[in-house]
Amino acid sequence: MRAYQVTTFDSAPEMKIADLPYVSVNEIRLRIEACGLNFADLLMMEGTYQDTPPVPFTLGMEVAGTIDEVGPEVTGFKPGDRVAVFGGSGGLAEYGCYPADRAVRLPDGMSAVDAAAFQVAYGTSHVALDYRARLQPGETLLVLGAAGGVGLTAVEIGKLMGATVIACARGADKLAVAKAAGADHLIDSDTDDLREAVLALGGADVVYDPVGGDLFKAAFRACKPEARVIPIGFASGDVPQIKSNHLLVKNITVIGLYWGGYLSFKPEVITNSMNQLFQWYSAGDLKPHVSHTFPLDRAGEGLEALRSRKSTGKVVITI
Template identity: 65%
Template sequence: MQAFQISAAGCAPALTETDCPAPGPGEAAVALRACGLNFADLLMMKGTYQDTPEPPFTLGLEAAGVVTALGDGAEGFAVGDRVAVFGGSGGLAEAGVFSTERLIRIPDAMSFEHAAAMQIAYGTSHMALDHCARLQPGETLLVTGAAGGVGLTAVEIGKLMGATVIAQARGQDKLDVAAAAGADHLIDASEDLRSAVKALGGADVVYDAIGGDVWKAAFRSANPGARLLPVGFAGGEVPQIPANHLLVKNLTVIGFYLGGYMKFRPEAVRRSFETLFAWHGEGRIKPHISHTLPLAQAAEGLELLRSRKSTGKVVITMGGS
């Protein structure tokens, strides 16, 4: 089979011929049909992601496909089941082996592309805004990087939860995407973020995937008692948080990492995924996929993320039905 792998530390990923894996105890073999790309894939390529496997390994944190075989003791699934998997790696291949604890059955009406695009972006936003920040109807939510993979889902879910959503993104095309997802107010990245948010009454919850100066401006735009979620650092700089400002304004900063929750609260992540898949079936949410490419163009897909030329998700497909 083909897999988009990193063979050794410091090596660029490449499409490689490798043996099809066999499932071990508690595992399922899955014929993969689609894989969602994430900023974390770029960090893994540099070896800077917190959960980078030891090489050789296959990139691709989230995927979807069909169960083809089960290992000893694997329960809850059958050969032929259509599933999504947040495996943490292994998704950019024609097949993979994953613990059944990582699988979730997907509805017949849901495409593999949508299933592969939903888990990390929607799961991060839903868990962060609902489980962690307890976003309430009528509150104001600020989303930075609002046309990106996680930012766009935060706009959509925040609006579903009854918040007034302020979306910040770079350029009119990306702002239009955020507006279509439900944003009430739009701020271009060229504008003074703090002043613009303050003019709109400040933010009760901040959802930031950029870091650096964007985080600093968002932090200073927060209302007293606000909750702030640093969910990523796409801008490259990890900000330092002044504790005295937390004290004076009664602010709460909540670190959130979906992969970490998968380790110590997997049942919470599974409930979130089930809720999101139900919302998808009801037509309440729909992944925005700006690019769909075949496995042979996985490198081009990752470059779209690196250069910020995509909106929402980039999905790689592996064929089949």
């Protein structure tokens, strides 16, 4: 089978011919139809992500497709079932083997592209806003990087949860995407003073930040008393340092979130979240925004679209 692999951290990934993976007792083998790209894939290419596998490995964290074979101890799934899986890696290939307990059956009518764009982005935002920040109806949610893969889902979910959503993104085109997703107020990070603009709207109860850097600092200063700030990632490349005495002035809480980490110590958090998200999808309340799709032999172009921030929402590779 074909697989897009990282062989060394100082060279670009390459398309390789690999053996068809062998199914172990508790695994499913998936004929992969689509793979969603994530910022973490870029970090894995450099060996800087916290869960980077040893080289050589195949990129691609989240996939959707049709089960081809099941291990002898697998129950609840059979060949022919359509599922999505967060595997952590291995998705940019024609087949992959995954633990059966990570598979989620797709709702009727959900395409493989939608499913591959769904888990990480929507799962991250829902667990962050619901389980971690306890976002309440009527509160004000500030979303940084609001047209990106996770940011856009935070806008959608924040509106579904009854919040007033302030979307911050770069340029009119990206802000238009955030507005279409339900944002109530728009801030252009290229031209607007983020702190002043948010304070003029009354301040933020919850800040959702996948960007870091100067935007984090400005958003922090625009918080209301008892605000909750959720660092999701650091797409700017700048990990901000927080002065603990500043937290005291407004009784601000900073809440860490590593969505994938729950798989190892509290998987029911992700399972419960996915059940809610698929219900919203089936009801028509959520629609993944995919700005780019590429075939497997152009996976490098997909990763570059992500790196250069030319994409909005998700980039998906079709297999």
